[in-house]
Amino acid sequence: MTTAIHARNLTRHYGSTKAVDGIDLDIPAGRIVGLIGPNGAGKTTALKAVLGLTRYRGRLKVLGRRPDRDRRKLMEDVCFIADVAVLPRWARVHQIIALTERLHPRFSKERCLHYLQGTKIQQKSKIKALSKGMIVQLHLALVMAIDAKLLILDEPTLGLDILFRKRFYSNLLNEYFNEGRTIIITTHQVEEVEHILTDLVFIKNGRLVLNETMDAIQGRYCEVMARPGQIEQARALGPIHERVLFGRHIFLFDRAERASLAELGETQRPSVADLFVALMGEEYESTEGVA
Amino acid sequence: MNRRIFSTLWSLMQRELWESPGSFKWTPAGIIALTIFFVAVGLIFSLRVDNELVFTLDAIRQFSTVDMEQKRLFMSGALFAVSAMFFQIMLLVLLFYLSSCLYDERKDRSILFWKSLPVSDSMTVMSKLLTACLLAPLLYLAAVIITQLVLLATASVYGFMAGVNPLTTFWLPAQLPNLWTIMALGLVVQALWLLPVYAWLMFCSSWAPRVPILVAVIVPAIVAMLQHVWSLLLSFSTPDTNIGWIILKRLGSGMLPNNISWQVGGNGETEMADVEFSQDVFMSYSNSLEYLARPDMWLGLAVAAVLLAGAIWFRRRAADS
Numbered sequence: 001m002t003t004a005i006h007a008r009n010l011t012r013h014y015g016s017t018k019a020v021d022g023i024d025l026d027i028p029a030g031r032i033v034g035l036i037g038p039n040g041a042g043k044t045t046a047l048k049a050v051l052g053l054t055r056y057r058g059r060l061k062v063l064g065r066r067p068d069r070d071r072r073k074l075m076e077d078v079c080f081i082a083d084v085a086v087l088p089r090w091a092r093v094h095q096i097i098a099l100t101e102r103l104h105p106r107f108s109k110e111r112c113l114h115y116l117q118g119t120k121i122q123q124k125s126k127i128k129a130l131s132k133g134m135i136v137q138l139h140l141a142l143v144m145a146i147d148a149k150l151l152i153l154d155e156p157t158l159g160l161d162i163l164f165r166k167r168f169y170s171n172l173l174n175e176y177f178n179e180g181r182t183i184i185i186t187t188h189q190v191e192e193v194e195h196i197l198t199d200l201v202f203i204k205n206g207r208l209v210l211n212e213t214m215d216a217i218q219g220r221y222c223e224v225m226a227r228p229g230q231i232e233q234a235r236a237l238g239p240i241h242e243r244v245l246f247g248r249h250i251f252l253f254d255r256a257e258r259a260s261l262a263e264l265g266e267t268q269r270p271s272v273a274d275l276f277v278a279l280m281g282e283e284y285e286s287t288e289g290v291a
Numbered sequence: 292m293n294r295r296i297f298s299t300l301w302s303l304m305q306r307e308l309w310e311s312p313g314s315f316k317w318t319p320a321g322i323i324a325l326t327i328f329f330v331a332v333g334l335i336f337s338l339r340v341d342n343e344l345v346f347t348l349d350a351i352r353q354f355s356t357v358d359m360e361q362k363r364l365f366m367s368g369a370l371f372a373v374s375a376m377f378f379q380i381m382l383l384v385l386l387f388y389l390s391s392c393l394y395d396e397r398k399d400r401s402i403l404f405w406k407s408l409p410v411s412d413s414m415t416v417m418s419k420l421l422t423a424c425l426l427a428p429l430l431y432l433a434a435v436i437i438t439q440l441v442l443l444a445t446a447s448v449y450g451f452m453a454g455v456n457p458l459t460t461f462w463l464p465a466q467l468p469n470l471w472t473i474m475a476l477g478l479v480v481q482a483l484w485l486l487p488v489y490a491w492l493m494f495c496s497s498w499a500p501r502v503p504i505l506v507a508v509i510v511p512a513i514v515a516m517l518q519h520v521w522s523l524l525l526s527f528s529t530p531d532t533n534i535g536w537i538i539l540k541r542l543g544s545g546m547l548p549n550n551i552s553w554q555v556g557g558n559g560e561t562e563m564a565d566v567e568f569s570q571d572v573f574m575s576y577s578n579s580l581e582y583l584a585r586p587d588m589w590l591g592l593a594v595a596a597v598l599l600a601g602a603i604w605f606r607r608r609a610a611d612s
Contacts, residue, residue: 053406054611075409082610088401090310102302103408139404 002029002063004150004182005050009058012045019045020056021206027199029149030179034193035186036272037203038280043186044082046203047152050184051080063149076105079143080152087135089128093121100142112145115171119164132159140168144176151176151183157192165189169196194272204280222261223270224251230264237261241278252278299410303418304426307392314384315427319434322377326438330445348453355455362464370465373442374435374474381431382485382542385423389492390504392419393602397609412606416493416599423489424482432474439467473576480579487591488541490598497605511535541591 005027012020020042027033037043048054050062052071060067065074087096101109119137127135136159143151157165173196177183185193200217202210212220226234226249235242237260239251252270253261261267270278308315341347354362393416396402405415443465447457482489495507515535522530582588 048610051406053403055608071406072409072411072414075407080407082403082407083400086400086403088310088396088404089399092309095306095309099302099306100408103299103410105409143407 003027003061004029004031004063005184006061007050007058008060010046010049010060011057012042012049012054018042018206020049022058023203023206023208025201025208025211027182027184029182031198032173032177032183032185032196033199033201034190034197034272035184035201035203036190036276037186041203042206043203044154045206047080047082047154047184047186051078051082051152053082077149078152079146079148079150080154081139081143081156082152082154087127087139089126091127092123093125093127093130093138094123096127096138096142097123100146104146106147107142108145108147110145112141115141115144133161133164136160137164144171149181151181153183153185153187155187156185157187157189165192169193172196190272190276197272200272200275202276202279209279210275217275218269220255221270221275222253222256222258223268223274224253224261224264224266225249225268226251226265234264237264241274241281243274243277296414299414300418300421303410303415304422307419307422308426310395311388314388315422315430318380318384319377319431322380323434323438323441326373326376327441330442334445344449344452347449351449351453351460352455355450355453355460359464362460363466366461366464367466367470370439370442370470373438377431377435377438378428378478378481381427385427385489386492387504388427389419389423389489390496390507392422393493393496393606393609394499394503402609406610413603416497416603416606420489420493420599424486425479428475428478428482432471432478435474436471439465439470473579476576477579480582483592484544484582484588485541486595487598488538490595490602491538493602494598494605497602497609511538541587 003026005025007023007025010020010023010025011018023046035043035047045054049056049060050067052067052069052074055068062074063077067074091099097109097112100107100112116138119134119141121130121134121138127138130138136157140156143153157168160168169192172183185197187193197214199213200210201208210217224234224239225245228248231249234249234251237251237253237256240254241252243250251264252274258267337347338344354365396405443461446461450457450460491511492504492507495510496503499506511534515533518530518533522528
């Protein structure tokens with residue numbers, strides 16, 4: 001099994017801010033990893049380190065290369081959308097496609113045009129004349145037309161309508177993804193990606209909070225909607241989170257015995273969003289009033 | 292491998308043309324139009340004072356009888372003069388282009404897209420430098436050639452009307468191949484001579500937080516001022532050399548590509564009276580090549596190399612914030 005990303009004690013400080021604070025991470029090839037975290041958690045900085053866009057301390061190998069030394073070589077096998085709307089605004093659509101074709105040995109113009117079908121993007125349009133959503137569509141088409149080993153998408157669907165988002169994720173899974181490829185996605189719209197992920201990584205304050213495969217998460221975490229009389233019993237089992245929905249108390253347990261949970265009430269597997277709130281929540285709950 | 296480097300460089304340079312059509316396409320095209328417009332206005336005006344073109348055609352007939360040496364001096368001189376405006380405006384355009392070439396991509400964040408392509412930072416910086424040093428001169432030279440051909444064609448029409456042979460009167464004395472080679476050589480030498488200035492602009496462009504051209508002007512200006520203050524305080528005199536003056540002198544002496552042989556302040560003692568007015572003043576390879584033999588030239592290239600390395604260093608870290 002080849003390793004797409006191998007990081008040990010990956011660290012990046014900006015002044016006294018610890019954007020990434022000693023991350024250990026191994027991502028094997030052929031996974032779709034969701035990198036989830038609140039704003040300012042260090043997601044983007046960690047990805048920048050992987051892409052050779054920032055300096056870092058610690059050990060980091062991406063597809064066997066050091067990104068800070070060998071960005072050019074690395075970019076033949078890695079493609080990314082680091083942020084929305086960074087396509088050069090002066091360029092025309094056909095110019096940007098032609099340039100990518102000439103500068104990237106693994107880019108296929110046909111595939112790019114294929115992904116552009118059904119969008120309203122005209123070859124002659126200037127990028128500054130496109131809407132924000134159309135620029136994202138174009139960027140996604142460019143990136144997916146590259147036969148890369150590692151695809152990194154930082155908030156790829158910001159500003160896109162639901163129809164396109166759905167289509168994009170289904171394209172990503174059905175047409176783009178295969179065992180040789182690794183995809184890393186960060187997004188705030190967790191519900192949309194959760195069914196395509198194979199791995200989940202939570203990051204907070206520059207540190208990893210969770211790093212598991214989806215299968216392991218399903219085995220590990222369990223949610224119980226406790227019957228009204230059994231709330232105290234449930235609390236006694238040490239849930240990691242408790243929330244109230246329509247008057248019903250819902251508890252989230254980490255590595256608890258299924259059989260004893262089933263006695264408390266209806267069990268279900270937690271959604272990524274619920275897990276996120278449970279594991280990262282305190283900050284959010286304390287800032288809720290502000291937001 | 293080498294082929295790939297070339298094609299990458301070429302694609303990147305074409306990218307520069309796409310990004311700045313105003314600087315490299317419309318400006319030279321505009322100067323062509325303007326030059327031809329003024330010539331046309333001049334000709335129309337001469338039609339009004341010189342009704343039957345009697346004097347004009349007479350002058351042409353006169354001109355056709357002077358000896359070849361005189362014709363050459365006049366023709367190549369006139370065509371050279373035509374080129375001067377193109378190359379001076381080009382220099383101005385290049386100063387702005389170079390000072391923004393590494394700044395704009397940071398400002399609009401498109402650097403994140405460019406960095407997602409397998410192109411190294413040194414390659415990117417080189418492509419922008421080569422655009423300024425080779426591609427832009429080539430395009431402006433093409434514009435000059437077009438203008439010269441149009442002017443010669445116009446002159447030929449008048450020549451026919453005057454009943455003289457345009458070929459021997461205008462075209463041969465113009466020595467076009469010779470003229471164009473000298474201009475091309477002059478442009479390359481000019482680019483080398485100005486390389487430290489170009490590199491300085493790119494260096495500022497690679498890190499300045501805003502308005503890089505202002506930074507590029509203000510930094511040497513402040514250094515020059517401090518140098519003056521220091522010198523005045525220390526020895527109560529103005530300094531012998533001064534960074535601002537050095538830069539201005541270099542810009543001034545590099546202004547005319549084919550380096551009219553009186554060097555601006557070469558040793559500070561050039562006088563107009565010393566300039567012998569023959570076509571050697573501008574039609575000479577040695578004038579251009581002479582620049583290559585100067586220690587100043589090589590010193591400048593060394594400075595440029597350091598500044599370019601700095602620009603590449605900053606470009607590598609540009610997305611890191």
